[in-house]
Amino acid sequence: MLEREDMSKEKIRDYGAKNIKVLTGLEPVRLRPGMYIGSTGAKGLHHLVYEVVDNSIDEALAGVCDTITVKIYKDNSVSVEDNGSGIPVEVHPQTGKSTLETVLTILHAGGKFNNDAYQVSGGLHGVGVSVVNALSEWLVANVKRDGKLYEQKFSRGDATSKLEVVGTSKENGTIITFKPDSEIFDTTIFEKEILRNRFREMAFLNKGVKIVFTDEREDFNETFHYEGGIKSFVEYMNRNKNALHSDVIYFQGEKNNSQVEISMQYTDGYSENILTFANNIHTPEGGTHLVGFKTALTRAINDYGRKYNLIKDKDSNLQGDDTREGLTGIVSIKLPNPQFEGQTKAKLGNSESRGIVETFLYDNLMTFLEENPKVGKIIIEKAQNSARAREAARKARDLTRKKSILDNTTLPGKLSDCQESDISVNEIYLVEGDSAGGSAKQGRDSKFQAVLPLKGKIMNVEKARIDKILGYEEIKSMITAFGTGIGKDFNLDNLRYGKIVIMTDADVDGAHIRTLILTFFYRYMKELIEQGHVYIAQPPLYGIIKGVKVVKYCWTDEELQTGLDELGRDAHRIQRYKGLGEMNPAQLWETTMNPENRLFLQVKIDDEELVSIDETFSTLMGDKVEPRREFIEQNAKYVKNLDA
Numbered sequence: 001m002l003e004r005e006d007m008s009k010e011k012i013r014d015y016g017a018k019n020i021k022v023l024t025g026l027e028p029v030r031l032r033p034g035m036y037i038g039s040t041g042a043k044g045l046h047h048l049v050y051e052v053v054d055n056s057i058d059e060a061l062a063g064v065c066d067t068i069t070v071k072i073y074k075d076n077s078v079s080v081e082d083n084g085s086g087i088p089v090e091v092h093p094q095t096g097k098s099t100l101e102t103v104l105t106i107l108h109a110g111g112k113f114n115n116d117a118y119q120v121s122g123g124l125h126g127v128g129v130s131v132v133n134a135l136s137e138w139l140v141a142n143v144k145r146d147g148k149l150y151e152q153k154f155s156r157g158d159a160t161s162k163l164e165v166v167g168t169s170k171e172n173g174t175i176i177t178f179k180p181d182s183e184i185f186d187t188t189i190f191e192k193e194i195l196r197n198r199f200r201e202m203a204f205l206n207k208g209v210k211i212v213f214t215d216e217r218e219d220f221n222e223t224f225h226y227e228g229g230i231k232s233f234v235e236y237m238n239r240n241k242n243a244l245h246s247d248v249i250y251f252q253g254e255k256n257n258s259q260v261e262i263s264m265q266y267t268d269g270y271s272e273n274i275l276t277f278a279n280n281i282h283t284p285e286g287g288t289h290l291v292g293f294k295t296a297l298t299r300a301i302n303d304y305g306r307k308y309n310l311i312k313d314k315d316s317n318l319q320g321d322d323t324r325e326g327l328t329g330i331v332s333i334k335l336p337n338p339q340f341e342g343q344t345k346a347k348l349g350n351s352e353s354r355g356i357v358e359t360f361l362y363d364n365l366m367t368f369l370e371e372n373p374k375v376g377k378i379i380i381e382k383a384q385n386s387a388r389a390r391e392a393a394r395k396a397r398d399l400t401r402k403k404s405i406l407d408n409t410t411l412p413g414k415l416s417d418c419q420e421s422d423i424s425v426n427e428i429y430l431v432e433g434d435s436a437g438g439s440a441k442q443g444r445d446s447k448f449q450a451v452l453p454l455k456g457k458i459m460n461v462e463k464a465r466i467d468k469i470l471g472y473e474e475i476k477s478m479i480t481a482f483g484t485g486i487g488k489d490f491n492l493d494n495l496r497y498g499k500i501v502i503m504t505d506a507d508v509d510g511a512h513i514r515t516l517i518l519t520f521f522y523r524y525m526k527e528l529i530e531q532g533h534v535y536i537a538q539p540p541l542y543g544i545i546k547g548v549k550v551v552k553y554c555w556t557d558e559e560l561q562t563g564l565d566e567l568g569r570d571a572h573r574i575q576r577y578k579g580l581g582e583m584n585p586a587q588l589w590e591t592t593m594n595p596e597n598r599l600f601l602q603v604k605i606d607d608e609e610l611v612s613i614d615e616t617f618s619t620l621m622g623d624k625v626e627p628r629r630e631f632i633e634q635n636a637k638y639v640k641n642l643d644a
Contacts, residue, residue, distance in 0.1 A: 026134035026157035033184055036131045041186050043258050043606070047189065047192050048135060051128040052080040052176050053211075057202060057280055059084030060209045061334070065173075069212040069603060070199065076188050076217075077179035086145035086172045089163060098163045100141055100152055104133045105159060132178060133157050139178040141409040144169035156181060192220060200224050200278075204233035205280050205332055230263045230330040233515040237328050240615065241267040244326070244382060245375045256352065257336055260360045262293065264329035266382055270465050271523050274326040276592035277332040278340070278348045285341075287348030289333045292357030298323045300365040301383060308373070310380045319382045321488075325386040333357060393487070411478035412452065416441045427499035428481060429537070429593070430454055432513055436580035443585030444593055450497060452481050457513050461520045462621035475520060484525065498527060501600065503537035503592065505579040518603065519621050529603050538599040539583070539592045543575040550575070553591050555599060 026300045029036050037051075045606025049070065056589055059065035065084035088099040095102045105452055107130055133139045134157035143150040149167035153160045180188045192215050207229030221419040224529045226232040231250040244266040251262045276283045276290045283290075298320045305311035309319065333356070339349040369376040409430060411417060413436070420426040428450040431437045459472045466487060479486050483496040503515050504510035514536065521528055528534050540553035542560045544567060551567065554560040565573065580588060592598050 001595070025154055026107065026130060029107070029134035030157065030184065033135055037135070042191065042194075043250060045180055045187060046190065046198070048132045048178070048180060049078055049080065049190070049195060050198060051132050052078075052178075052200070053202065054280070055129055056080060056082035056084060056174070057206060057209070060206055061280075066208060067210045067212070069214070070195070071214045071216065072190050072192070072195075075179065076190060077177060078190065079175060079177040081173060081175040083171060083173040083427040086143045087141070087174050089143055089145060089150050098152070100143060100150070100163060100466075101159055102196055103154075104130055104139070104154060105157060106130060107634070128175065130157075135181055136178040137181045137183075139176065142166075142175040142177075144171050144173045144175075152460050192218065196222065200236075201233075201282070202280065204230055204236070204330075205277055207232075230261050230332055233330050234263045234265050234328050237273065237615065238265055238267055241269055241328070243267055244378050249365075249368060249375075251359060251368075253364070255356050255360050258353070258356050259334040259475070260357060261332040262330065262357075262361055264327055264366075264491065266379055266488075267326045268330060269326045269462070270386075271462075272327045274324070274327065274329040274331065276348070277330070278334075278338050278350075278353075279334050281338075281340070283340075283346060283348050285347035287341075287349050288350055288352075288354040289331055289357045292354040293329070293331045293361055294320055294324070295354075296358040296361035296365065300362050300369070301379060304366060304369045304376055305380045306378070310377065311384075313429040316387075322386040322390060323379075325384060331357065351642050386465070389467040393465075393470050412480050414453050414477065415481050416444075416446070416451045418444075418446055418448050418450040421496070423495055423498035426450065426497050427501055428452060429499040429501045429503045430478065430517060431580065432504045432510060433581070436503070436505070439580060439583060439585050439588050440593070443587075443589035445589075449593065450478060454478075454513070454517075457509075457518045458520065460516060460621055461523050466524075469520075469524070478520075482525075482528075484528070486524055490527065491526065492531065495528075495533065499535055500531065500533050501535045501537050503539070503580065505581075506539060506541055507578050510579075513611050514621065521603075522605075526605070529605050532602060532604070533601040536601040536603060537592050538601060539580060539588075540577060542578065543574050543587075545575055546572050550587070 001088075032210075033044065037047040053068060053070065056065060056068045059082055060068075062084075064619065067083050069081045070078065071081075073564055087103055090099055092099045092102045095106065097105075133154050136154070137156065138160075139154040141152050141154070147168060147170070148165050149169045150163055151161075151166045152163045182188050196213060197215050203209060203211045203224035203226050205225055208225075210223060210225040212221070212223050228235070231248045234248045248263050248265045251260070253260055273295070274290070276286055276293075278287070278289060298318065300318045301323045302311065305318070333348075334352055335350060335353065337350075341347040341349055369379075414434075418426050418428075426448045429440055429444070429452070431440050431451060431453050432453065434453050437451055439450045440453075454474045454477070456474075458474045459469060461469050461475075470479075470486070481496065482495045482500065484490050484492060485494065502514050504514045518534075521534055538555060540555050541557075542552040542554040544552040544554065544560070544563050551572070552563045554563050560574070575582075577583060580592075583591070590597060620644045
């Protein structure tokens with residue numbers, strides 16, 4: 001201990017004022033970009049565009065903008081143009097620079113810190129457009145204002161020209177054109193579909209606002225414009241589902257200086273899909289507005305059911321899960337001073353928002369149900385069916401607990417467990433059938449690798465209630481092995497394995513089984529995915545063989561061709577691995593299970609892609625055939641290694 005203290009003193013002898021670096025201007029942003037935009041990967045790259053578009057949306061919320069045009073150019077630069085007020089250009093009294101230059105070069109400089117200019121705004125941290133400037137190789141700002149067209153150029157956060165008048169304009173507005181800095185970002189190539197989904201969402205949330213999106217790389221152009229707002233949003237989300245009532249339930253109003261919009265529609269599905277927004281910002285973790293929504297919904301449906309004797313005196317009240325089964329809903333609140341949890345703004349914290357949403361929804365929903373008794377009856381019946389299934393599931397769980405099936409005392413018979421209990425180390429492989437299971441059991445490292453063979457294709461949970469799901473043996477085995485429970489009993493703290501690895505054959509059946517398992521995880525154990533516990537094993541597609549020995553494994557067609565070029569095509573033959581059972585245990589270990597050689601894909605959920613993810617599961621695994629056919633037709637060109 002004394003020796004370590006002496007070493008510390010030695011280390012700090014030269015520590016003084018010269019060691020303290022003072023970051024000025026936008027230097028902090030370039031030094032730690034992840035603090036401001038989340039990451040320097042694809043997500044952070046697209047966030048740059050969102051920051052600029054959000055500023056234009058704030059203009060729309062202020063009532064001075066109705067059209068936003070976004071263009072991606074062939075060099076992956078982007079322009080965002082709006083017909084708002086235009087960023088002010090006069091000299092700022094505090095900085096002595098033009099207001100435009102001040103906003104673009106100084107953090108926490110903006111018009112959103114009081115309510116004088118913007119009653120409602122999403123960008124309250126005041127770092128938006130200055131951060132974009134800091135992380136761009138170059139940026140050009142054009143402002144249409146006072147009959148003139150102004151321009152100023154920047155590079156990596158610094159002004160490279162003075163503000164100058166370059167023309168005239170009869171309109172007002174702002175144009176920000178920038179190219180992300182390749183020194184900062186892992187990739188500077190924008191993905192059209194990611195931006196497209198975001199712009200569609202913004203247009204839904206701001207009815208009447210037109211967002212024109214052009215991608216010159218693909219000669220693509222699309223306009224998003226929805227007069228129905230979030231009512232149209234719900235219609236869009238349910239377009240591949242079977243709605244139980246034709247019209248979307250929609251309420252709009254103002255309460256305590258906050259604007260509230262709620263739209264919802266029940267389907268014959270079993271999953272709820274409720275998206276919440278505060279000042280146009282998606283709050284994937286919900287918050288006080290979501291709590292208010294859920295409370296009011298449950299109370300209103302129970303009160304209505306009791307009042308009109310649709311829920312009998314002898315029956316218990318419907319629970320929240322019952323009232324939300326099959327519900328697609330949007331909750332959007334716009335308030336003067338939103339309080340988010342952190343820069344990511346994932347959760348709304350305003351305590352008053354709960355009461356505002358709860359009172360607003362309860363009053364409006366009770367009126368709606370009384371005026372639309374047919375819809376009211378449909379909703380009550382849907383919730384009652386859910387309650388009966390929930391009770392049946394509870395009894396099934398209680399019964400199986402008594403038999404020690406769904407607790408950790410008795411593990412599934414086919415599970416070959418590992419010796420290690422530390423979830424930072426251990427992993428479980430879900431394999432397709434006994435043949436692959438046998439190879440995996442023999443090839444694994446039993447110290448930290450468990451194997452659970454699954455018989456055949458598991459149930460499609462998209463088409464079943466929880467009581468039916470819990471009666472399915474293969475699903476029961478997974479729940480038991482993981483240790484977490486399911487539904488209300490789910491507890492991540494009880495997870496027995498840090499990595500849950502789906503390992504199926506590289507053929508059509510294997511892909512189908514993988515999709516069925518992922519559907520189950522997404523609908524009933526989503527937290528496993530959200531916390532990064534779910535992986536997909538990538539066995540090799542080919543083996544290049546000389547004599548009887550595999551000399552090289554290949555995971556792609558490109559790797560195969562490169563390998564053949566290197567080794568010589570005439571002297572070698574190719575083995576195509578369609579199933580894991582075609583590999584002996586040593587090969588399976590070497591290629592797919594050995595941490596030093598294996599290739600895993602981690603399954604992730606991007607909060608910004610929740611709508612499209614839910615849509616994909618509904619399309620592929622739901623009852624409607626036509627949307628599935630359209631999906632296949634649109635995406636068939638991307639299929640590789642398809643074996644008939």
